[in-house]
Amino acid sequence: MIRFGQIGVGGEGTIYTPIIAENPACRLAAVCDINKEVLDRVAGERKANAYTDFREMIEKEDLDAVAIILPHYLYPEAVGLAAKKNLHILQEKPFARNLPDAKKIVKALKGYKGIYMLSAQRKYSPAFQKAKEIIKSGSIGKVQLIEAYAQYRFTRTSESFGWRTKKKLSGGLAIIDFGWHMLDTIYWIKGMPSRVYANTCGIKALEGKNDIDETANIILEYADGSSAVVLTSITSIGRCWEFTFQCTKGTIKFSPCLVETYDKEKLIEKLDITKTEPEMFAAQFNVFLNAVQTGKKPLTGPAYGLNLSRIAEAAYRSASSGKPVLL
Ligand SMILES: NC(=O)c1ccc[n+]([C@@H]2O[C@H](COP(=O)([O-])OP(=O)(O)OC[C@H]3O[C@@H](n4cnc5c(N)ncnc54)[C@H](O)[C@@H]3O)[C@@H](O)[C@H]2O)c1
Structure with a gap:
């Protein structure tokens, strides 16, 4: 026990x-x-x-x-x-x-x-596992471009959001909290990028004062020439936990409940795998x-966590300097 x-x-x-x-x-x-x-x-x-x-x-x-x-x-x-x-x-x-x-x-x-x-948790959804398996098998070719969306609209006050809206306590929001899930999934499948560019726009949805990023656009570039575009925001109604991996022979789109695989032109497989967050x-x-x-x-383990922290830190550094950051 x-x-x-x-x-x-x-x-x-x-x-x-x-x-x-x-x-x-x-x-x-x-x-x-x-x-x-x-x-x-x-x-x-x-x-x-x-x-x-x-x-x-x-x-x-x-x-x-x-x-x-x-x-x-x-x-x-x-x-x-x-x-x-x-x-x-x-x-x-x-x-x-x-x-x-x-x-x-x-x-x-x-x-x-x-x-x-x-x-x-989302890496343990059967949909994410299946998507990773398909991408890693090489059946749809090499990854060229990744798109990832984590967009919600939070109609709350900064105060009601507590520690999250204080950068000193949370580290931020769009990149390190909300968008972290997107960076995690991409890192889990594609590994470490070589260059990171980000901006945090300054757009705000939460009422009241806060010093956190509510929106971020992040570009990850890889040594093999491929790249990822991540949109993460609590300021706009949009799509959540959705990924598209465009590969040389086809495309895969997935979210925690759905995996769609395309060849160069059409849908070839659609899997509805509904799992709840607790599952x-x-x-x-x-x-x-x-x-x-x-x-x-x-x-x-710790090395995995450290690498994700390095990616997030690079994104924040890029957002504040306006320049890409090499990893
Ligand atoms: N995996 C996910 O999808 C997901 C979703 C939400 C939050 N999270 C993560 O979970 C963690 C907590 O977030 P949350 O949304 O539950 O926050 P929360 O503020 O809702 O809950 C945090 C809890 O910790 C307690 N707490 C605060 N200080 C404490 C202390 N010194 N000792 C003991 N307890 C203390 C609070 O009273 C509260 O009950 C964060 O790391 C967050 O990023 C993950």
């Missing part, structure tokens, strides 16, 4: 709680959140010990593993403390709010004896459990 602690049980954490607590191989022994109301409800429902301080939870509890789902600025400290105890760690994206934090996490995990896995998280959790049980390191 793997004894789990969950740090952060609000927001995205609500998806993790049932997945951990209801897994027969796990016991949700402790939960932590600074929101007492949420904490007491979850702890009561799940018969777990409750903590408002993760430092105390990690110190006092006899845990095997932690799931960490927190505001971005807290990741280096929480991961660092869990690593010191060699607990297995499942950490929510985006790894870190910026490159210095990413390097702190990598340093904390050096020589560490547990399993560390960076979480981002994708559950599939991802099984990968983590398998890694813990077998000792086989997951793909999305």
